[in-house]
Amino acid sequence: MGRERKKGESGLATTYYSRSQAMRKLQISMPEFRRLCIFKGIYPQEPRHRRKVSKGSSVYKTYYYRKDIAWLAHEPLLQKGRDFKIFVKKLKRAFNDDDKVKIASLEEHRPLYTLDRMVKERYPTFVDALRDIDDVLTMVSLYSTLSSLKIKASVSQLCKRLLLEFMHYIIASKSLRKVFISIKGIYYQAEIQGQTITWLTPHQFPQRIPREVDFRIMNTFVEFYTTLLTFVNFRLFHSLNLRYPPQLEGYFSTELSLQLPSLLVNPNEVEYENDGDKGEYRELLESLSHSLVKIPETPTADTDDLIEEDIPTDLDPEEQARRDKAREEREKLDEFKTLFEGLKFFLSREVPKESLTFIIKCFGGSVSWDPSCGRGSTYPESDERITHEIVDRPSMNHSYLSRVYIQPQWVYDSINFRKLLPTDKYSPQTSLPPHLSPFTRDGEGDYIPPDKMMLAEDKTEEQEEEEEGEEEDEDLEEREEEEDLEEREDEGEGEEDEDVEALKPPSPKRRKLPIAPAMNLPVGSVVEGDGVSKEKDEETQRMEAEAKQEREERKLAVMMMTRTRRKLYDRIMEKRNKKSRRVRELKEKREEYNKEMKKQKSSTK
Structure with missing residues (x-):
């Protein structure tokens, strides 16, 4: 007989830790636990069966995976936190004893930590970091505009510097694609190495800081985000062969250039004569109006000696069409960048x-x-x-x-x-x-503003004109070829062609039938023969019959549905009806707006 299994000792109950259990396991406080989870990217989990995990208890608790907590137990940052606690206790004791020598010694040996290793753990490849850069840029841009009442001034300056560096890269690479101004701020969208990045920048107005926001948690996120963005900026600048930190062209070209090449100067390591020179350089960098210095390239082999790969000519029609389409899109993008x-x-x-x-x-x-x-x-x-x-x-x-x-x-x-x-x-x-x-993407049945429709029509008209021009060119080439062939033909061949043409049956000419006007027709009369009114009546009757049959078939299909499928169908139809009502409301608003604008124009005249 096997060993008896007790309740709560296997299955889902052993897969999760509650937050209190995790804190007891790691022997840390709540703020320290939150800070460590944010740095490591560990988030709470929602169990599928809460009753089984909580062993029948109905008290709501926050749960984490046991494997995640076991992973945190081996984190070197835990020991750094314990060392910092010991340092704070010793520093307090030295302050109470007024031991200045001990205080200075402790300050020299203050325990420090970096988040570089955690960034490399969470983002093993550069593409992974680019995929998560949206929230990073939004948070950093927010902190760059906040006052120093809730956050440190050094943190705000660091966020401002990192955001400006990223903007300098977007300018140098011409990666910007979309911009939109909203009430929240200005949305930007860029394409970097195949990844679409969208971030929000607040307006340049004084920000009202709400009291209910916990800035301790946000500061922890910003501490990790600034480290990540520094790595990303460094990699992006070197991908364009730009010096990092960024340096303006021609700024360090005076006496300093005689001692050190201006291309290799690091602005952070330059000894300025006064703080005004440093502030002037920072303002010029923030203006975004000057170009950046590139790293001198190392001499490489001549490109003429390199053997280019032969482009295959015997391609499938589908592959050739796909390549032509990609080439056209690339040309349009190059034109859009300028x-x-x-x-x-x-x-x-x-x-x-x-x-x-x-x-x-x-x-x-x-x-x-x-x-x-x-x-x-x-x-x-x-x-x-x-x-x-x-x-x-x-x-x-x-x-x-x-x-x-x-x-x-x-x-x-x-x-x-x-x-x-x-x-x-x-x-x-x-x-x-x-x-x-x-x-926004306009789907079937969505409301499209008239201004957008007008711009789309202008675009289609331009495309049609281009297509007509291409067709005219093709027709002109065909006519020229036909004329050349006719000139080369002999008179005898021309006579034979005439004889052949004479043997062909005459093409039937379309006979215009007289149609009586609708006002002169008596009620219920139809035109005999190929009359248009009779054809129209038959067409409308056929369409009405098809629509009626389609409605009846839909009703029968709904009646034959199961209860779950009918509920799903009702939800879909409710969503469609809600969408149509919203479109109708927007159209009515637009009509009212147009009427008001007409009244204003008439009153001004």
């Missing part, structure tokens, strides 16, 4: 300088501003080469005829629609068109 190339922008004081500078530089444009708004301006407002001036004020003291005055939304909408939009709708003192989100 959307603002050759354009010079000037920013007025009231527009968001950092956001506009970032997105304009990402697409090859030049940007400047008034020197009173900050360092980094590259040309004055009086420069005649300026093509666009971005303003957001009702009136201006003076204007230049050689440039176009637009509102900031024109830049964002041009990026989202991937073309330079007309500027007449974005001129100052005009009501702007709606700022549409590029992240």
